Amino acid sequence: MSKADDSRDAAAEQAAPKSVPDTAPDAGRTPSAAVAPAARPGGNGIATGSTAPAGATAPVTTAPTTVPSSPPGTMAPGRRTMPGDHTIAVDPGYGVDAPNVVHGERRQSLNGFEDTYTDIVDYIVRITHRIWEDQDVGYIYDTYAPGCRLYDDSGVHFGVEQLIAGTMQSINAFPDCRHYADDVIWAGSDEEGFVTSHRAINIGHHTGPWRWSGPTGRKLETWVIANCVVRNNEIYEEWVLYNTAAKLQQLGIDVLAAAREYGNSKDFPGLGERGFSETDRIQGGRKPMPYPEPAGPGFDVEHEVRRLFHDVYNRRDLSAIDRIYAPTVRWHGTTNRSGYGRSDVRGMARNLLATFPDMGVQVDEVYWMGNDTDGQSVSVRWSGSGTHRGYGLYGDPTGRRVHLWGISQLYFAQGRIVEEWSLFNEFDVLAQLLRDDPDA
Template identity: 30%
Template sequence: MSSERIKSISQIHWQPLTKLLQPTGKKQQQLSGFDDEFIDIVDYIIRITHRIWEQKNVGLCYQYYADICPVFTLGGYFECVEQVVQNTLKTIAAFPDRSLIGENVIWKEESDGSYYSSHLITSIMTNTGNSEFGAATNKTGRVTTIADCVCFENKIIKEWLVRDNSFLISQLGIDLIDAAISFAQLVPDPHFNVWFDEEYQRVRETKHRANIALTTENWTTENFVQSWVQTLFNQKQFSNLNDFYHVAASHQWPGGRIATGLAQVSGTLIQWLAQCPDAKMTVDHLAVVGFNEDTIDIAVRWSIAGTYSPQNERLAQLKDERFFVLGASHLRVKNQKIVKEVTVFDEISLYANLIRQSGCNLPLADKEPSNV
């Protein structure tokens, strides 16, 4: 393990929030251009998130986001700090008690002097205000988010944001496809359409299904992740699952899918990939930090593109539409095997994009004709 990884960078696992908000250690990274109060990039991410979201100091976005900050999500694109402020206000208005529990921050110092952070967040929140999902339900839900940010001189200058919205709405009592139909009515920013088209084409044209054999001698984080992608997602060779996962690995995927052990992990992946059998996956960013002496944490931002093969009869009209996912995964790897995986993407936006590009006018669940 490199000396950079074993530095005393802030680690947030099982740390009380009071301790994280008042660090007492010495500055561990140079952080050129950042406020002197921050001792490392993890400290920066944790404290500004707390100030903006839990202390409700939304205006601090002007201090911690660049005036022009492209934010990529599967549901839309925005780039102005004013839009960051507006979207933050709307979310807090819909879920005023939202708490953000920082599960992990996996970071990388880039060659251009910027810092890349991948922030895994669990939020508990009650829907007491109207939201993008509809009228207030007054129900409480839990949602997982991963925010990948490029940070430079005290500001976030680019962000990729993924949230498990399908699991959230299931707790709020909202039907997934109904939510996607409603989202499909929204007109996306033209920049989103350009980004979507370019990303879909990029992933489809990238060389895939290369064989990357892993051995003890050639094992590196990059080789491991690339082999994980090529073997399971691009080649669909699930008999090799034990090359990557511990026999008792825990596995969390969107929609509240929870699996434990190889058989359940395999089932989750196969069932999900069945809706896009020609899926191609690319690794778009990779970061790794040490967890302890024999364990590392890996953050992977990735994309999948292919053609849609509906597994739900309500979406049958969408067959062969362009299927594209922006996703992120946090992998805890011990002794070269994944022992815990958390993968996040927005299934509502995935299906909304399929519906919108098809031009189909799908009925809501409560408006479907009866079979009786």
Template identity: 35%
Template sequence: MNATSLGLPERPRATRVRHVAVEDLVAQRPDTGFPMKGFQPGHADIVDWIFKITHKIWAERAVGTIHDTYDHACPVYAGADFSRGAEEVVAGTLATLSAFDRDSRFLNVAWSEDADGFYTSHLGASTVTHIGPNAWGPATGRRARFLTCADCVSRDGRIHTEWLIRDNGAAVTGLGFDIHEVAERLARADAAAGRKPWFIGLPRRAYGQANPGPLDRPEGPGIEDRLAHLLHDVFNRRRIDALARLYAENVHVHMAGGREIMGRQALGDFWISFLAAFPDAAFSLDHFCWSEETDGVILAVRWGIRAHHRGHGPWGAPTGRPVYVLGMSHYRLDEAARIVEEWTLFDELAILRQTKAPG
């Protein structure tokens, strides 16, 4: 199963990262003719570029190269935080390196190109040791493993917009902290400092008392349309049974919070528990991109959910507080165009910071 058979457009082949050793990814690659107008020479394609600048910043600790690869006013949107500009990216990177001895590897990179430049969604796995104090508490010396995903818009050799998710639910609990206590403390600090969420708006599933209808776009045979309709049906129409349209029965899902979910039935159970906690949840699919990788096509979506915390579930007793969930999902397809592996990230600490906000 290749990309064109899934209704995806033809485009130049880019570097593949899945199951490729870091040493091979760091190595110089020959010029493939991939169109990289405005980017520094020496990069084979956009995937090669995003990998190498990330590796240089984090693995080689060349933190100052952020000034060379980020726009000076680049906005960065995270689960509950917002920053603007390369200098704030530098500060955040130094804070993370001070708190964690970190080893990371790329899992997937999906990408697209349009008039705004290149869009990349790069998913990675990190194993860290907590060696210094941070906002969660003093160094514990413990180790934790978690996933991160960064979606970036890049043009002329610089990142101009970034959305970033670190699975803080898995990280905080893995390091031995009580995530509810940490979230409550951070929520009080947010209120004391007058920090407001970067997102606005309340959920609107349907006008008046109308039932949520089908997605307002044609459903063609291509995989992008099929995935968009499936996600709308599952989350906005509460048709959990729609998972069977694309998911293999034995799908393996790496879910936020470090959860490992095996099977389509168990995945449906998880989303039922999520929607029970946020019963007025309104879902939006905000970006789609893809890649052809070593073991199948990878689809990647950035999405958002607006809701009120009005039900019981993994995030505690209902508080009625409004919540925004920034999410990113990667899907690996098999030869039958079924989803056989999924990585879905959202920041549970960010959710709890909102549900525990004073007042």
């Protein structure tokens, strides 16, 4: 269902491909390293000018890139160093931290972190294992800042206690759930603060009660993405998409009824509570302009990513997909959609733009690992808004305004995207469209 999806419950279906706005893994896919063989080169990711601790590997051969980071108002560091290779990365096919493993010497500077961690990827994968696999939920107190901010489908939450309560409820509903790390894209340093984009496969069974139903006994197999900002052994900001509609669908729960219930609940955030601004798609009331050409020679991965989002979603230039995606791109999207080839990527982009004809998108954050020779792994966090005035994904137009946000992981080889994992807040979008209060 990559080409057209005109039924109201398309969000609960699994085939419609989607382009730039979505992201993550399934157990049977070809690993990113296999699709982009250059995505796991040598080096150690230590920032230029830093001192490698005892036992660290040789200095990087590809110089890291330092660029400005997120826009004002976010908690992300002011500048960030991009690792010039993929040496510090998730080993393909390994997936989950094995308990009681004796880990080696540190491979990068981690001042302020517990001695047990060798690098930032090791930190992210192993704290996830300890909290979710070992069910040491209290370890959240040691690895999240007391006033941490968490963004998900239900808005923004403040403080570690809400995070602990939600984690405990999820583990109680899926006590045997395994969390396999499929990839961690990272950037930064211990001085700047690290940023990480962690994609994980979740496999387990629904044997406990949760918000949407009693135990169904059904198997869950889906994927999530969590983007974190980390400093001194603590996560102080997290953006996470749980692929909620896919989870409900696999458990036999009516996705649309659940979205309507969520939209009518007292904790559902209205547009005024979401803290997002109007996307500046058409400046001064004029036509949207093409994205400017790069300032210098060579391949500028950040420029290409920002141009892609702008040209496709603000200028409606779907031919931009043909220019930057490989003909054989593998695409994975929200609600466990998947596709192959540029036509599937274009199909999801068309669906979104047909559903929300005035939709505009802005890129909120970009960071990456790698280089031109070996390829780049890129994390993109984006947001947008639009009005449901067209036919595409969600049936008859409601005329309601919606807020969208998402995380995309893009894998480049020789300047082309060869694989994409994208998630957006689709369950939340359905709740915005289906809630009973038309003025909210």
